[in-house]
Amino acid sequence: MAVLQVSDLYARYSAKGPDILKGISFDVEGDDFFAIIGPSGAGKSTLIRCINRLVTPTSGRIVFDGQEMTALSGKDLRRARRDIGMIFQEFNLINRMSVMDNVLSGRLGYTGNLRTLFRAFPRDDIDHALRLLDRVGLSDHVDKRADELSGGQRQRVGIARALMQNPKLMLLDEPTSALDPKISREIMGLVKTMAQELNVPCLCNIHDVKLAMEFCNKIIGLQDGVTMFSGPTEQMNEATLDEIYAMEVL
Amino acid sequence: MTPRDMSIATAAEAPREWRRFRYPHSLVSYGSWLIAFTVIVYSIEYLEIPLDRVLGMFGRMGEILANRYYPVDIDYIMDVDYIGSVVETIQMAYLGALFGLLITVPLAWFAAYNMTPSRLFVYPGARFLSMSCRAVHETIWTILFVSILGFGMLPGVLALTLFSAGFAAKLFAEEIEAIDMGPVEAMWATGANLFQVMVFGVFPQVRVAFTGIGIYTWDVAFRAATVVGFFGAGGMGWYLKRNVMQIETERVAAIILSIIVLVLISELISAWARNVVMKMK
Numbered sequence: 001m002a003v004l005q006v007s008d009l010y011a012r013y014s015a016k017g018p019d020i021l022k023g024i025s026f027d028v029e030g031d032d033f034f035a036i037i038g039p040s041g042a043g044k045s046t047l048i049r050c051i052n053r054l055v056t057p058t059s060g061r062i063v064f065d066g067q068e069m070t071a072l073s074g075k076d077l078r079r080a081r082r083d084i085g086m087i088f089q090e091f092n093l094i095n096r097m098s099v100m101d102n103v104l105s106g107r108l109g110y111t112g113n114l115r116t117l118f119r120a121f122p123r124d125d126i127d128h129a130l131r132l133l134d135r136v137g138l139s140d141h142v143d144k145r146a147d148e149l150s151g152g153q154r155q156r157v158g159i160a161r162a163l164m165q166n167p168k169l170m171l172l173d174e175p176t177s178a179l180d181p182k183i184s185r186e187i188m189g190l191v192k193t194m195a196q197e198l199n200v201p202c203l204c205n206i207h208d209v210k211l212a213m214e215f216c217n218k219i220i221g222l223q224d225g226v227t228m229f230s231g232p233t234e235q236m237n238e239a240t241l242d243e244i245y246a247m248e249v250l
Numbered sequence: 251m252t253p254r255d256m257s258i259a260t261a262a263e264a265p266r267e268w269r270r271f272r273y274p275h276s277l278v279s280y281g282s283w284l285i286a287f288t289v290i291v292y293s294i295e296y297l298e299i300p301l302d303r304v305l306g307m308f309g310r311m312g313e314i315l316a317n318r319y320y321p322v323d324i325d326y327i328m329d330v331d332y333i334g335s336v337v338e339t340i341q342m343a344y345l346g347a348l349f350g351l352l353i354t355v356p357l358a359w360f361a362a363y364n365m366t367p368s369r370l371f372v373y374p375g376a377r378f379l380s381m382s383c384r385a386v387h388e389t390i391w392t393i394l395f396v397s398i399l400g401f402g403m404l405p406g407v408l409a410l411t412l413f414s415a416g417f418a419a420k421l422f423a424e425e426i427e428a429i430d431m432g433p434v435e436a437m438w439a440t441g442a443n444l445f446q447v448m449v450f451g452v453f454p455q456v457r458v459a460f461t462g463i464g465i466y467t468w469d470v471a472f473r474a475a476t477v478v479g480f481f482g483a484g485g486m487g488w489y490l491k492r493n494v495m496q497i498e499t500e501r502v503a504a505i506i507l508s509i510i511v512l513v514l515i516s517e518l519i520s521a522w523a524r525n526v527v528m529k530m531k
Contacts, residue, residue, distance in 0.1 A: 052439055054435060054438060054439060078441040078442070078443060079441065080441075081438070081439060081440065081441035082440065082441035084439070085439075086436065086439040086440075088432065088435070088436060090432050091432075092432035092433050092435060092436035093433065093436075094433045094450060094451065094454050094455075095433075095454075095455075096454040096455065096457065097450075097454055101450075105436075105437065105440060105442075105450050106440050107440075108437065108440050108441065108442035108446045108450065109440050109441025109442060110441075111446070113443070113445050113446065116442075116445070116446045116449050116450070117449055161436075161440075165440060165441070171439075
């Protein structure tokens with residue numbers, strides 16, 4: 001049984017605007033590390049944001065963990081989002097808060113308003129956060145402000161924040177685009193190890209085809225909102241890649 | 251020939267004309283200067299402002315200041331009653347700015363287009379409220395509240411509250427609209443609700459700006475507080491009015507002097523506080 005089933009997904013940003021996604025379908029299984037590749041403007045970010053409904057698709061179905069995501073709103077939507085961790089290209093940390101508070105913010109979906117206001121997270125959450133920070137190699141930086149860290153360290157905070165949710169699915173939106181090649185590989189390796197350890201499938205937008213081939217077991221290739229390739233990584237070849245990235249050359 | 255020389259040579263072969271303003275942009279640009287100038291000249295003509303008297307003004311002003319407003323009646327402003335009114339003015343400004351800022355937090359949130367709970371209802375309502383506070387001058391608020399509540403501190407505090415809330419809310423809403431939406435998106439993604447997104451995603455980004463706006467609000471509220479008394483809301487403005495009416499010009503001079511000194515002190519403190527806040531980042 002697939003964790004996430006996307007079928008015939010269409011999305012656009014304004015009523016009269018062009019379709020950004022034109023009938024995308026794919027399934028993510030329990031142990032997948034699923035890559036979405038394609039040139040800039042192909043709709044990768046839109047697709048990944050449709051999954052947790054940061055963007056509302058115009059039509060199509062997204063079934064996550066047995067629920068139809070497109071039908072949810074309000075409290076139900078927030079409950080569903082708690083089970084989906086997300087990691088961002090620009091890290092999207094709260095720069096003026098400490099590393100610890102940033103990681104704890106992953107628990108907001110489980111925290112009441114009053115506790116939120118005083119940042120009074122339960123003891124269990126704090127222990128969990130400390131364990132995760134230890135695990136991503138930031139145990140010496142717990143009380144530092146997020147903007148004092150380097151790019152790679154910030155993305156590690158992002159990973160810890162996403163894992164704080166105990167997610168059933170991880171969404172990664174270009175997690176390595178703001179990092180240098182060496183750190184990129186480290187970050188991808190860390191995500192993969194953690195995902196396997198915790199048994200969380202990942203859906204990852206990625207620009208760097210080499211990284212995608214190295215870390216992911218399935219690939220979907222988008223071009224201008226249309227699926228150009230979908231299948232296991234081994235089936236991907238130079239010709240298909242050229243086709244997917246053809247637009248960018250022009 | 252190095253590639254660099256070559257590019258210069260190629261450029262020299264094809265000289266092109268370049269002007270900052272091209273038609274019709276040039277017409278708009280020079281035309282608006284012309285219109286602005288014409289309106290100035292026309293207004294001066296229409297209002298029959300005698301320019302020769304403007305030039306002769308300074309001599310008379312010096313004379314009047316020297317003869318009527320000097321010597322300044324320093325003893326008058328050293329009086330216990332007057333100093334009491336200064337303290338009253340400071341308290342009035344403090345309460346007005348404080349209450350105004352308390353109202354500002356929700357008002358600015360609702361009036362910020364990117365974070366408002368509802369773009370259809372709450373946003374225009376909050377915008378209208380903050381605009382109404384600003385549209386009416388603080389002295390008019392004072393007159394209004396004095397006529398409802400009678401003389402005293404209360405109408406002054408209320409007038410200053412509305413006045414502070416009006417412009418602080420506008421500035422603060424603009425700050426909220428200018429934040430980086432990345433952390434906000436990240437907070438939504440964790441399943442947080444709007445309140446939690448505000449606490450974690452928005453307020454940390456605008457905290458320093460809010461402190462700055464708070465200090466500025468105090469600054470402006472204090473200056474306004476010296477005036478609201480003029481319309482019966484207590485404080486030093488009342489002394490100013492009485493002495494103006496009685497043509498006690500030397501005392502008026504002393505009061506104006508005390509206002510200048512107090513505003514100066516308040517601005518120095520504000521500048522220092524703003525500096526401290528800036529370093530906090």
